Structure formats: C-alpha cells, structure tokens
Amino acid sequence: MKELPFEHHLLELEKKIDELKSLSAAHFLDLSQEIDTLTQKLEKSKLETYSNLTPWQTTQLARHPRRPLCLDYIDMCFEDFVELRGGRQFPDDNSIVAGLALFRKEPVVVVGHQKGRDTKENIFRNFGMPHPEGYRKALRVMKLANKFRRPIITFVDTPGAYPGMEAEERGQAEAIARNIMEMTFLKVPIVVVVIGEGGSGGAVALGVGDSVLMLEHAIYSVISPEGCASILWRDPSKAEEAARALKLTARDLLELKVIDEFIEEPLGGAHRDPRTTAERVSSALARNLDRLKGLSAEELFQRRLEKYRRMGVYSEDLQ
Amino acid sequence: MGWFTKTKESIVPSNLWTKCQKCEEAIYSKDLAKAAWVCPKCSYHFRIPVRDRIELLLDEKSWQELNAHIKTADPLKFEALTSYDERVKKAVLKTNANEAIATGLGAIEGFPVAVGIFNFDFMGGSMGSAVGEKIVRLTDEALRLRRPLLIVSCSGGARMDEGVLSLMQMVKTSQAIARLSRERLPFLSLLTDPTTGGVTASFAMLGDVILAEPGALIGFAGPRVIEQTIKETLPEGFQRAEFLLETGVIDMVVPRKDLRATLAKLLRFFSAPTHTPKFEAPSNGADPSAPF
Numbered sequence: 001m002k003e004l005p006f007e008h009h010l011l012e013l014e015k016k017i018d019e020l021k022s023l024s025a026a027h028f029l030d031l032s033q034e035i036d037t038l039t040q041k042l043e044k045s046k047l048e049t050y051s052n053l054t055p056w057q058t059t060q061l062a063r064h065p066r067r068p069l070c071l072d073y074i075d076m077c078f079e080d081f082v083e084l085r086g087g088r089q090f091p092d093d094n095s096i097v098a099g100l101a102l103f104r105k106e107p108v109v110v111v112g113h114q115k116g117r118d119t120k121e122n123i124f125r126n127f128g129m130p131h132p133e134g135y136r137k138a139l140r141v142m143k144l145a146n147k148f149r150r151p152i153i154t155f156v157d158t159p160g161a162y163p164g165m166e167a168e169e170r171g172q173a174e175a176i177a178r179n180i181m182e183m184t185f186l187k188v189p190i191v192v193v194v195i196g197e198g199g200s201g202g203a204v205a206l207g208v209g210d211s212v213l214m215l216e217h218a219i220y221s222v223i224s225p226e227g228c229a230s231i232l233w234r235d236p237s238k239a240e241e242a243a244r245a246l247k248l249t250a251r252d253l254l255e256l257k258v259i260d261e262f263i264e265e266p267l268g269g270a271h272r273d274p275r276t277t278a279e280r281v282s283s284a285l286a287r288n289l290d291r292l293k294g295l296s297a298e299e300l301f302q303r304r305l306e307k308y309r310r311m312g313v314y315s316e317d318l319q
Numbered sequence: 320m321g322w323f324t325k326t327k328e329s330i331v332p333s334n335l336w337t338k339c340q341k342c343e344e345a346i347y348s349k350d351l352a353k354a355a356w357v358c359p360k361c362s363y364h365f366r367i368p369v370r371d372r373i374e375l376l377l378d379e380k381s382w383q384e385l386n387a388h389i390k391t392a393d394p395l396k397f398e399a400l401t402s403y404d405e406r407v408k409k410a411v412l413k414t415n416a417n418e419a420i421a422t423g424l425g426a427i428e429g430f431p432v433a434v435g436i437f438n439f440d441f442m443g444g445s446m447g448s449a450v451g452e453k454i455v456r457l458t459d460e461a462l463r464l465r466r467p468l469l470i471v472s473c474s475g476g477a478r479m480d481e482g483v484l485s486l487m488q489m490v491k492t493s494q495a496i497a498r499l500s501r502e503r504l505p506f507l508s509l510l511t512d513p514t515t516g517g518v519t520a521s522f523a524m525l526g527d528v529i530l531a532e533p534g535a536l537i538g539f540a541g542p543r544v545i546e547q548t549i550k551e552t553l554p555e556g557f558q559r560a561e562f563l564l565e566t567g568v569i570d571m572v573v574p575r576k577d578l579r580a581t582l583a584k585l586l587r588f589f590s591a592p593t594h595t596p597k598f599e600a601p602s603n604g605a606d607p608s609a610p611f
Contacts, residue, residue, distance in 0.1 A: 161520075161539065161540075162548075163539070163540030163544045163545050163548050164540075164545060164548060164549055165545060165549060165553070165557070167539070167540075168538050168539060168540065168545065168557075168558060169566045170566070171524075171566070171567075171568045172520070172538075172539040172540070173519035173520040173523075173524050173538065173539035173568075174524040174568060176489075176520040176521075176524075176539070177489075177493055177519075177520050177521050177522070177523070177524040177525050178524070178525070180489060180490055180493040180494075180521060181493045181494070181496060181497045181500070181525055184490075184493070184494050184497045185497060200477075200486060200517075201477075201486070201489060201516070201517055201520040201521075201539070204486060204487075204489055204490060205520075207490075208490055220483055220486075221482060221483055221486070222477050222478075222479055222481075222482050222483055222485050222486040222517070223477075223479055228399075228479055231479065232399035232400065232479060232480075233399055233400055234400075241399075242399075245395065245397050245398060245399065245482075246395070246479075246482045246483075247395050247482050247483065248482065248483065252483075253483060256394070256482075256483065256484060258483050258484070258487055304494070305494055305497075305498065308487065308490045308491045308494055309455060309491060309494070311448075311451075311484060311487040311488075311490070311491060312394075312447075312448030312449075312451050312452055312481075312484050312487065312488060312491065313392045313394035313448050313481075313484060314389055314390065314391060314392050314447075314448045314449040314452050315389070315390050315391065315392040315449075316388060316389055317388075317390075318388050
C-alpha cells in the first residue's frame with residue numbers, strides 16, 4: 001500500500017489497532033478499552049489531517065495511486081456498460097474510455113479520461129494523457145449521444161493532453177478546441193465530474209458541461225503546480241507554493257464560480273472508501289440530470305453560453 | 320500552459336541598423352520598416368507591434384478601438400517571485416496598453432471587419448480574464464453589425480497568474496466562435512509567431528480559414544515541454560507554419576506582404592450573396608421528441 005507523507009501517522013495508528021485486535025483474538029484478552037482509545041485517537045487525528053489539507057496535499061490526494069478511476073465509477077455507478085472504441089482515423093487511444101450505459105435504468109453516454117494503477121497499466125493508458133485521436137473518439141461518441149438524445153456524463157482525470165511530437169502533428173490543439181466548441185452545440189444535457197486531476201486544456205476538452213461537479217480532493221488547474229513552479233519560480237521544488245497560489249482545490253473553484261458544486265469525500269479521501277464515494281457521485285449525478293431534464297436544446301445552448309461568459313474577473317475602472 | 324518563448328530583443332526603430340534575428344544580417348532599419356519588418360535576405364518575419372499590424376492590414380484611418388479600458392483585476396492575488404500586480408504594471412508601462420489584446424473595428428480593402436490583435440509584448444500575449452472578455456465583446460459587435468471576425472494571434476497561451484480562470488477563457492472564447500458559426504459569420508484566424516498553449520487550443524484553431532505567417536511557431540505544447548517529455552531534440556522546422564501546412568493543421572502560409580490581399584480575397588468570397596437563398600429543414604411531420 002502506497003502512503004502519502006501526511007498519512008504516515010494515521011497508518012501507524014491503524015497498524016497498532018490491528019495488532020491489538022489480533023492480539024486480543026489470539027490470546028482471548030480483553031483489550032477493548034485500549035482499542036477504543038486508539039480508535040478515537042485515530043478518528044480525531046484523521047479529522048484534523050483531512051480537514052486542514054494544504055493545496056499541495058490535496059494535489060497528492062488527487063493523484064493518489066489507489067484513488068478510484070473513471071472505470072471504477074463506471075463500474076460502481078452504472079449498469080450494462082458497453083465500451084465503444086476508436087476515433088476512426090488513428091489507432092484507438094486508451095487514455096480515454098467512452099461508451100453506452102444505464103444510469104438508474106436510463107440510457108446515457110459516459111466518457112472519461114482513464115489513468116492506470118500500476119506501471120504496466122499506466123503505459124497502456126499513457127498515464128491518462130490523450131492524443132488528439134482520444135479527444136476525437138470522445139467527440140464521436142458524444143455526437144452519438146446527441147443523435148440519439150441521451151444525456152452525457154464525463155469524468156475528468158488527466159495530468160494534461162500529451163505533449164508529444166505525434167500529438168502535435170495530428171493537431172492536438174485543434175482536437176481540444178473542436179471538442180470545446182462541439183460540446184457547446186450538443187443538444188443533450190452534459191454533466192461533468194472532475195474526479196482526480198483536471199489538468200489544463202486536456203481536461204477542458206471533456207469539461208464543458210451544464211453542471212460541473214468536482215470531488216472534494218480533486219484539483220483543476222491551468223498548469224500543474226510543478227510546471228508553474230518551474231516557470232514562475234524557475235524552480236520545480238517550489239510546487240507547494242505554486243499549488244497554493246494557483247487556487248486549484250474544489251473549494252477554491254466553487255468560490256471562483258468555475259464549478260457548480262463539490263462532492264464531499266469520505267474522511268481520508270475517496271480511496272479509503274470508494275463505495276461511499278461512488279454513491280455520493282451517483283446521487284449528485286441523478287440530482288443534476290434531473291434538474292436538466294426539461295430543458296430544450298436551445299435553452300441548454302443559451303445557458304452554456306451564459307455560464308461560461310460569466311467566468312473571469314476583470315476591471316472596467318476608467319483611470 | 321503558458322510556455323512562453325523567450326522574447327527576443329525588441330526592435331528599436333530608432334536604431335539606424337537592425338540585426339536580423341535569424342540570419343544576423345545587419346539591415347538598414349528604414350528599409351526593414353518599408354519591408355514590413357521582413358528580412359530582405361532570409362525572409363525572417365520580425366514580431367511587430369499592434370500599431371504596425373493595423374497599418375499593415377487595415378485601410379487607412381479605418382481602425383476604431385473598442386474596450387481599451389478593460390484590464391485584469393488580479394482575482395487570485397497571485398504572487399510568485401514577483402507579484403502579478405507588479406508584472407501587469409510593468410507590462411502596461413512597456414506597451415502603453417491595458418491588456419494583451421487590442422480589439423476594434425476596421426476595414427480591409429473596403430470590407431468591414433471586427434479585428435482582434437494580440438500584443439506579445441504584454442506578458443507574452445497571454446490570455447487571462449480581460450483578454451477573454453474583450454474577445455467576447457468583439458464578437459458581440461461582429462454579431463450586432465454582421466461583420467466577419469479576424470483575430471491575429473501571438474500568444475504563449477493561458478495566463479498562469481489567473482489560474483483556472485484563464486483556463487476557462489478557452490471555453491469562453493471558443494463559445495464566442497460558436498455563436499458566430501451559428502449565425503454563419505466567418506472567422507478568419509491569423510497565427511503569428513508564436514501561437515501556443517491555450518490560445519491555439521481554443522478559438523485560434525476554430526477559424527473557418529486558418530492562415531499563418533511564414534516561420535511562425537504554432538503548437539499546443541511548447542517545444543521545450545515536448546523535448547523534456549520525449550527526451551529528444553526536436554527536428555529543425557518542427558511546429559513551424561510550413562510544417563503545420565504539411566500536416567494539414569492550417570490552410571495556408573502567407574508572406575506578410577501578401578496578407579492584406581489574401582484576406583480581402585477571402586472576405587470577398589464570404590461577403591457575396593448566398594447562392595442558395597434559403598435553407599429549409601426537411602420535415603416529415605415526425606414527433607421532434609421521438610428518438611429517431
């Protein structure tokens with residue numbers, strides 16, 4: 001089990017409690033008082049740690065190797081998932097998954113970035129960093145939803161669009177731009193959930209929606225803290241400062257009016273209780289889809305324009 | 320985002336001689352200005368300020384600037400080695416402009432257009448909230464007056480100092496183009512050196528026609544980031560306008576001296592009365608809510 005530096009003391013406590021439990025079972029000892037004390041201490045300590053995470057700690061949680069990924073949510077929140085593959089012009093891009101599914105008995109289309117859990121999976125998924133053909137696959141499947149009038153749910157979890165030579169040759173920028181514009185035109189409701197890393201333009205390419213939700217410990221940013229640190233501080237080790245300055249947490253984004261709501265994670269983060277996290281995601285999805293249900297295509301289009309037009313802070317003082 | 324190509328030494332017109340940044344030839348500055356800042360020896364296209372761009376592309380005295388007062392409000396109170404506020408103040412002093420884009424109305428060989436011109440000297444032409452807002456308001460004018468839109472891009476991408484709000488300007492500006500598209504108003508996107516990051520990955524790549532100046536660096540990721548990722552040196556000419564033309568990413572590479580005539584030709588094409596006067600939606604009386 002991989003641990004984060006700030007989780008260390010919690011895992012130590014958990015280990016101690018487990019030891020006491022097995023000791024008491026093996027030797028028929030009544031250690032319940034000790035166990036209770038430690039459990040209380042653990043809960044208190046958890047609460048302290050996770051309600052006061054720094055933006056950099058949140059970034060680490062958002063990238064936690066055991067954090068639930070797009071396919072985990074598809075598995076836990078949907079039924080009858082049928083994956084559709086290929087952008088039709090290049091080999092399939094495995095950093096994006098897309099398909100048809102039932103959400104609470106209703107047919108929907110699901111699209112999301114897919115990272116891997118270990119090195120082998122991550123190589124297969126290209127660390128969740130799509131090439132243009134991944135975005136074009138996503139658009140093809142979203143247009144299918146449009147054609148057959150099914151709502152769209154997207155899961156955002158990417159360090160960013162892949163910055164490689166082939167990606168540039170095949171028009172990475174165009175693929176992202178095209179998705180942003182075409183998602184604006186889609187005549188069906190779109191609900192976006194940022195589940196892990198919302199990495200820059202590569203995230204936005206799946207991130208235009210009528211409702212944009214975000215998990216409590218997910219991040220969403222114009223650039224990674226490391227990238228920002230190496231440019232603006234000229235020192236990648238200043239990532240912690242950059243993470244703070246960038247205002248990339250779910251609470252920040254709600255305040256900046258970039259997202260519509262954040263979904264609380266179980267204490268200690270989504271990876272400690274994926275099931276409960278998925279239930280919360282599912283009920284947030286249901287609530288938002290329901291809210292969008294009666295809207296006409298034209299209403300959806302106009303609301304999308306209004307929603308994004310309001311984003312940004314500028315001054316008009318004449319001085 | 321925000322992979323800024325380091326600004327080369329800015330052109331000082333008062334100097335009698337200017338050294339070409341590519342072939343290093345010393346050129347008599349007056350000749351260079353007459354040649355619209357294109358090196359007579361190697362055709363290197365110098366980066367030019369907004370006022371020169373206006374003079375180059377628009378009919379005399381047709382430029383009328385809009386929303387020049389809009390500026391950033393430092394929403395994040397962003398501070399790195401220096402504060403964003405200080406950096407903006409410096410940029411304002413340097414460029415005598417409030418933001419990294421100038422927007423307005425003008426005409427090209429008699430064709431009225433709404434025009435946006437990026438100013439690289441203002442924080443690398445980066446796009447934050449104010450730039451996004453100015454592009455949207457320019458689009459409002461284009462829609463109101465039913466004019467084509469031309470944007471001359473020159474930008475390192477989204478402005479980091481406004482964090483995720485800069486990122487959202489990608490959506491905001493792309494949606495401005497979506498509105499034009501729905502009203503069948505043309506958008507001509509002219510890419511100049513350099514155009515990268517969040518600007519390329521939004522409105523700039525959504526032109527009905529995408530033009531670029533020779534040799535312009537155009538891409539999503541900056542060359543340095545790609546080199547760090549793939550751990551290789553990029554080949555000569557990679558991400559240059561000519562390369563993008565070959566890979567099918569842009570429509571044409573147009574030398575600076577031909578830009579105005581080319582734009583006029585395009586505007587003539589788009590401004591002519593439509594051949595089919597009315598498009599009618601096919602209807603068989605089917606229930607519009609039926610799935611298919």
